[in-house]
Amino acid sequence: MTDGKILIIDDNKSVLSALEILLQFEYKSIEILSNPNQISSLKNLTDFDIVLLDMNFSAGINSGNEGLYWLKEIKKKSPAVSVIMMTAYGAIDLAVKALKEGAADFVLKPWNNDKLLATVKSAFLLRKSQKEVHQLKEKESNLKQLINQDKNYIIGNSKALTSVLNLTRKVATTDINVLITGENGTGKELIARELHRMSPRKNEVFINVDMGSISETLFESELFGHAKGSFTDAKEDRIGKFEAANGGTLFLDEIGNLSLQTQAKLLSAIQNRIIVRVGSNKPISVDIRLVCATNCNLEQMVKDGIFREDLLYRINTIHVEVPPLRERDDDVLLLADFYLNKFAAKYGKQGLRLNAMVQDKFKDYGWPGNVRELRHAMERAVILCDGNVLKPTDFSWSNKTLPSNETTTATLEEMEKVMITNALNKHDGNYSAAANQLGVSRQTLYNKIKKMDN
Template identity: 65%
Template sequence: MKEANILVVDDNKNVLSALEILLQLEYRSVKTIRTPHELTSFAGLKGVDIILLDMNFSAGVNSGNEGLFWLKEVKKRAPQISVIMMTAYGTIELAVKALKEGAEDFILKPWKNEKLLNTVKSAWLIKKSKNEIDSLNKKQNNLKQEINLHKNIIIGKSPALNEVLKLTRKVAKTDVNVLITGENGTGKELIARELHRMSLRSQEVFINVDMGSISENLFESELFGHVKGAFTDAKVDRAGKFETADGGSLFLDEIGNLSLPMQAKLLSAIQNRSIVRVGANKIIPVDIRLISATNSDLQGMVQDGKFREDLLYRLNTIQIKVPPLREREGDIEILADFFLQNFSRKYGKHGLRMAPNVIEKLRGHTWPGNIRELRHTIERAVILSEGDILHTGDFLMQSTTQPKEKDLFSLSLEEMELVMIQQALERYDGNFTAAAEQLGVSRQTLYNKVHKMKKNG
């Protein structure tokens, strides 16, 4: 039975009965209505695949104009529907006119069952092909957007970074599983993309999955896909990330956030190099290059019973450790200049430059948030800048030595306010709206306070 929804519109009850009996043996759903006026209120119109529409509904009228009118109405409301026109008073001119108005085909009454079934089948196959082409085009556009969104390049010349890139080049041409480790904000995803870019799979897709954002009840559906009806919201068949990445690279970020049950399911897919969609029994082989990343101590988690040792061995054929920014000597200045140029263009503040003592201040910070923290720090400075030169007071950075609770009473109210603002901005990666909401003030108030602090050094 073909997965199509058919609607027949005809004022002749015998015609409706005959077509319903004939078509319901071939198609999933066949519904009938006796007047085209019901089309305007038909609840499931957008879910209909093919409409068989009579061309004459008024007694004594054989021009076909009624059918052409309702053809146009259908196309206005649901242009994706394939419409096949039916009439007992057909002419070549009328058929041509119907096709010009968007009809898929034309059937003369009385029909021959075999011919009618072939006409409907042909319309269904054409519609399926169009749907597949639209789906492929949408996927291609999404992938292009994803690629353009992540046209990031790895910036830096430090020995520590060069060692990482050297190892990356060595393993890129192989298909071994790679585990990328490092602190938050060090650029683990960039290394993963560099691995893919230099691999033999570079012309295929790179699929990025944030494992920390996937809830346990949706884990299998997200990674392995599902079939229609597998659960309440499963309206259509859906491929998972493993299937989508077939032939390319699959990057599992924040792998240390998985629960033990989720780890077991992931291990099975990696070992068998195949998946089964939720609600199905069919085994689907997958050919992927697996790259994982974490800021957690997985070996320590294994010892604590929080991470499967056999899964760690599968993920960790090669480990690439990305150094923190504080260990990348000389890269802070290069990155700061790179971000300054980017954000100056983005916010239309051309000609901005940093005062000589700014770099000294940036070098003296330990950057617990690494490159991500540096990027947000530069962006904030550019947004709030008022002149052509950025001074040290324009860079609001989180103190690396936060006051202990017992020391808070030694701070002035203004100093305590500064600490709270710094912590809120750091927590929300420089997002003034989110930080202001946490602090219980308006965004403009927070902006004014930060501006005042900058002016006071």
């Protein structure tokens, strides 16, 4: 027995009885109405999967207009229900009119039992598929909302930040490619999300791809997807990040860390907005808003021959430079206050405040790690503080170089962080050059930096 709910509406009690007997062995719930005026008082009309509706109720009137009227009323209250019209006076134009008004099918009286059961089954399957589509759309919408949830905030009112936000708002409504640059920890991803949030694509997905974490061997599979059997572990078809972002925004972070070989593959996809899955020959068109970010000097990398000039032109229609924290005036105090309240609530230490010396230190300090460093400093201080006032001694101040008198007391982790910072500063954020200086692979360096940031 099918777990379906059917409503039969007919003024002929013999018809109601016959249909109820026929359908009760096929469907779990059958309800009947002999008067269509009762439709208006039905509170559970949306619970029905199928309605079998007669087209004529008044004696001597066979136009079918009554049925069409009640069809419209049913559809107003329950647009998704499948309605099958019934009449003893069949006409092609009447059937066409009923279908145009939203009926799922049309049955002539007297009916053939097998044919009527087949018609009801088809209508039920239609209703079921519509329910599934609706549920999938709701899930998709909910997933997009979850993916797009941005629990971080752009905080500050400095002239430098305001200028960036004004530019961001101007270009957000367009679909042009945007390149966001800036030092590590300045909040490049926040600007990318702000572009998406203010764009016509805001209700679609924002897909963030960390280009530095993708190995060259998996690059095409991760970005363009792959077909089943295209390589050893390809046990099923899989879409890549370009397809996943279709209709929305694709954010390629750390784009300056790509090799020349992967740059060439990326250029073709960006230029044509067409990708081909690994192991397939079928081209797939994608509709994306492209936003890229890097802390590298791409123009210098082009001069050095390690970044493609044509790729730079493709991703750099609009350039947004995010200012370092040291250039944002009193924004550092606004951010410090925000993180203080956030972590005080998180760790149950309400009523904390910064003393004047800390505030002065915050404004004078260079913040080489920018907002990310400030965030970590505030969290650490909130966790370790004993009183209600945070003092300079509650903070551990980073330095680009280690003073000689601190070398013996620094931990191995702190020394490693300083060495990495120095190497990146020396090579203008170029991971490959910094890794070569440090004697490690680019991937190893990248993993160490990620660990430092967490």
